[in-house]
Amino acid sequence: MPESVTTTGATPPGDPAPSGGSDETKATGATIELENLTKRYPGAADAAVDSVNMEIKAGELVIFVGPSGCGKSTTLKMINRLIEPTGGRIRIGGEDVTDMDSVKLRRKIGYAIQSSGLFPHMTVAQNIALVPRMVGWSKSKIKGRVEEMLDLVGLDPGEFRGRYPRQLSGGQQQRVGVARALAADPPVLLMDEPFGAVDPITRDHLQDELIRLQHELHKTIVFVTHDFDEAIKLGDRIAVLREHSHIAQFDTPEAILTNPADDFVSGFVGAGAALKRLNLTRVRDVEIRDYPTVTVDDPLQDIFDKLRSGKVNEILLLDKRGRPYKWLRRGDMMRARGSLARAGTLVHDTVTRDATLRDALEAVLTDNAGRVAVTGRRGAYEGVVDMQTLMNSVHELLEADRLDAMEHQHELEEQRHAQTLQAQEGGGTGEVPR
Amino acid sequence: MNFWEYLGSRHQQLLTDAYQHASAVFQCMVVATVIGVLIGVATYRSDWAGSVATTATSTILTIPSLAMIGLLIPIVGLGVAPTVVALTLYGLLPIVRNSIVGLRGVDSTLVDAARGIGMSRTAQLLRVELPLAWPPILTGIRVATQMLMGIAAIAAFASGPGLGNEIFRGIASLGSKNALNQVLAGTLGIVVLALLFDAAYVLIGRLTIPRGIRA
Ligand SMILES: Nc1ncnc2c1ncn2[C@@H]1O[C@H](COP(=O)(O)OP(=O)(O)OP(=O)(O)O)[C@@H](O)[C@H]1O
Ligand SMILES: [Mg+2]
Numbered sequence: 001m002p003e004s005v006t007t008t009g010a011t012p013p014g015d016p017a018p019s020g021g022s023d024e025t026k027a028t029g030a031t032i033e034l035e036n037l038t039k040r041y042p043g044a045a046d047a048a049v050d051s052v053n054m055e056i057k058a059g060e061l062v063i064f065v066g067p068s069g070c071g072k073s074t075t076l077k078m079i080n081r082l083i084e085p086t087g088g089r090i091r092i093g094g095e096d097v098t099d100m101d102s103v104k105l106r107r108k109i110g111y112a113i114q115s116s117g118l119f120p121h122m123t124v125a126q127n128i129a130l131v132p133r134m135v136g137w138s139k140s141k142i143k144g145r146v147e148e149m150l151d152l153v154g155l156d157p158g159e160f161r162g163r164y165p166r167q168l169s170g171g172q173q174q175r176v177g178v179a180r181a182l183a184a185d186p187p188v189l190l191m192d193e194p195f196g197a198v199d200p201i202t203r204d205h206l207q208d209e210l211i212r213l214q215h216e217l218h219k220t221i222v223f224v225t226h227d228f229d230e231a232i233k234l235g236d237r238i239a240v241l242r243e244h245s246h247i248a249q250f251d252t253p254e255a256i257l258t259n260p261a262d263d264f265v266s267g268f269v270g271a272g273a274a275l276k277r278l279n280l281t282r283v284r285d286v287e288i289r290d291y292p293t294v295t296v297d298d299p300l301q302d303i304f305d306k307l308r309s310g311k312v313n314e315i316l317l318l319d320k321r322g323r324p325y326k327w328l329r330r331g332d333m334m335r336a337r338g339s340l341a342r343a344g345t346l347v348h349d350t351v352t353r354d355a356t357l358r359d360a361l362e363a364v365l366t367d368n369a370g371r372v373a374v375t376g377r378r379g380a381y382e383g384v385v386d387m388q389t390l391m392n393s394v395h396e397l398l399e400a401d402r403l404d405a406m407e408h409q410h411e412l413e414e415q416r417h418a419q420t421l422q423a424q425e426g427g428g429t430g431e432v433p434r
Numbered sequence: 435m436n437f438w439e440y441l442g443s444r445h446q447q448l449l450t451d452a453y454q455h456a457s458a459v460f461q462c463m464v465v466a467t468v469i470g471v472l473i474g475v476a477t478y479r480s481d482w483a484g485s486v487a488t489t490a491t492s493t494i495l496t497i498p499s500l501a502m503i504g505l506l507i508p509i510v511g512l513g514v515a516p517t518v519v520a521l522t523l524y525g526l527l528p529i530v531r532n533s534i535v536g537l538r539g540v541d542s543t544l545v546d547a548a549r550g551i552g553m554s555r556t557a558q559l560l561r562v563e564l565p566l567a568w569p570p571i572l573t574g575i576r577v578a579t580q581m582l583m584g585i586a587a588i589a590a591f592a593s594g595p596g597l598g599n600e601i602f603r604g605i606a607s608l609g610s611k612n613a614l615n616q617v618l619a620g621t622l623g624i625v626v627l628a629l630l631f632d633a634a635y636v637l638i639g640r641l642t643i644p645r646g647i648r649a
Binding site for chain 1: 543544546547548549550551552553554557561562565566644645646647
């Protein structure tokens with residue numbers, strides 16, 4: 001396996017990776033290939049994991065999702081050989097690791113589990129330092145690394161370094177668990193329901209954090225969950241697993257939502273696939289309308305004129321810093337006898353361009369006039385999204401997804417057909433499927 | 435001669451006996467701890483071996499100590515040897531049992547995590563399992579020590595060292611003017627030693643149980 005390059009003096013956390021340059025070159029992860037991977041527990045009639053084949057690209061975040069007992073954890077734990085496979089091969093970064101020393105293998109693979117798995121008798125710093133110490137880093141390098149990792153997961157080193165796990169909240173423990181898993185800069189990270197034991201709000205934060213982390217680090221991550229929404233939110237690709245870890249579908253979240261392979265997958269996707277699709281698109285991806293605006297500094301007369309000109313029913317009043325302040329309707333100024341302070345309705349909800357369409361829809365639905373202002377830097381007005389734009393966008397999205405899916409299917413069929421032709425070596429029947 | 439006068443006149447002898455008593459118990463405890471924890475480590479993973487180990491050590495405890503020393507005399511002779519062997523054997527039971535219970539009680543997800551981040555079998559044991567099992571093991575050691583304090587008195591029967599000599603001398607000369615004083619001095623001496631050892635264990639607990647898992 002090629003030594004992964006540690007980027008010391010890396011970009012400060014929170015800073016997006018410099019743009020330009022293809023994603024492949026930035027990936028510090030390694031590929032994972034599973035070939036006919038099988039686990040038969042002693043005494044069990046059926047294999048818990050039955051001949052799984054899977055290729056995971058370097059730098060990809062892949063989710064295993066499926067019902068309880070389908071073999072997600074068993075499959076995951078075979079990748080670092082916590083569970084020894086009874087058949088098949090595992091290759092990481094092209095190297096066959098099925099027979100290598102498993103202790104050495106695990107030091108190159110990060111491992112994070114539910115309820116953090118932190119050792120209660122060691123401080124946060126000691127926990128994080130474990131793997132670097134085992135692989136023989138120098139004391140000073142380890143010290144620096146602990147600080148760096150705490151920073152990376154958003155915990156202040158000065159405050160948290162010396163604490164014991166029981167002095168942390170569940171969410172903080174989970175962050176330290178991730179920091180420990182990443183401390184020796186492994187190219188591969190395995191996570192078994194890491195956010196399963198925290199409350200929904202904390203889980204949401206941790207998920208956002210993981211997305212940000214992955215944006216910076218480009219590890220190859222395999223993540224087990226049985227929460228499909230979590231899978232959609234995090235995954236580059238999702239493997240929906242059924243009993244014996246059979247792969248029901250292995251594809252992008254978009255493809256699984258819009259084109260589930262079979263009833264099992266659609267059952268797992270659950271109701272509201274179209275709604276879930278809204279989580280995958282951001283406001284910046286849809287059309288944002290311009291809206292007539294005035295600012296509080298404009299002369300009252302201009303505001304009156306604009307409202308009376310007849311082209312619009314309503315205008316958006318911005319405050320001194322250009323932030324949406326009030327919706328003004330035609331009669332409002334009259335009723336308030338010309339006082340801007342009393343006229344109109346306050347803007348109580350805005351969305352940013354980074355908000356998901358689901359958030360935008362939520363805001364539009366709760367707004368009595370069915371529109372929401374979009375804001376940019378420092379809350380400054382950028383435009384408006386309303387019901388009509390949302391509907392159009394969603395229709396377009398779904399249509400595009402459907403076309404993609406069809407094309408994808410078509411390609412697969414053609415591939416299969418070409419293979420059959422090859423196999424038959426020209427002795428073909430000449431029937432081309434349409 | 436009242437009790438205090440007795441103490442005053444015999445304090446040299448009493449202190450020597452007390453020192454030998456404490457020293458015998460301490461040394462046997464060290465040996466019993468090492469052997470007991472090793473037995474625990476060797477057997478806790480297997481249901482079968484674990485129960486064999488606990489049953490064997492409990493059986494030793496059912497043998498009356500006087501009988502045990504009596505049985506040992508023909509094998510190892512009189513004096514210090516039967517004392518040491520008997521004390522070590524009795525000390526094993528609480529330590530073996532608590533080691534097995536403590537090691538089995540370590541949260542299995544932590545062992546899984548230790549393995550998962552690449553600890554060798556030895557590292558798992560030394561860095562994770564034993565530190566986490568240490569509080570119950572220390573309790574076992576403490577219980578064993580208190581037990582041995584009493585049993586060590588019986589050692590005088592086999593001409594062993596310690597405060598037992600004082601007690602046996604008293605019993606042997608019942609009716610004489612100092613008999614009661616001798617028994618009382620020996621018994622109180624043992625009680626005081628037991629309390630001192632217990633205080634030492636509290637201190638050892640403070641010093642050796644990691645802060646993160648201290649109750
Ligand atoms: N140590 C074991 N010995 C025997 N059978 C086992 C063992 N571990 C798991 N199994 C069986 O293997 C199957 C898959 O278990 P696994 O833990 O991989 O499921 P999972 O998909 O992770 O489930 P969950 O979502 O509940 O964690 C189950 O039927 C389980 O009973
Ligand atoms: Mg599981």
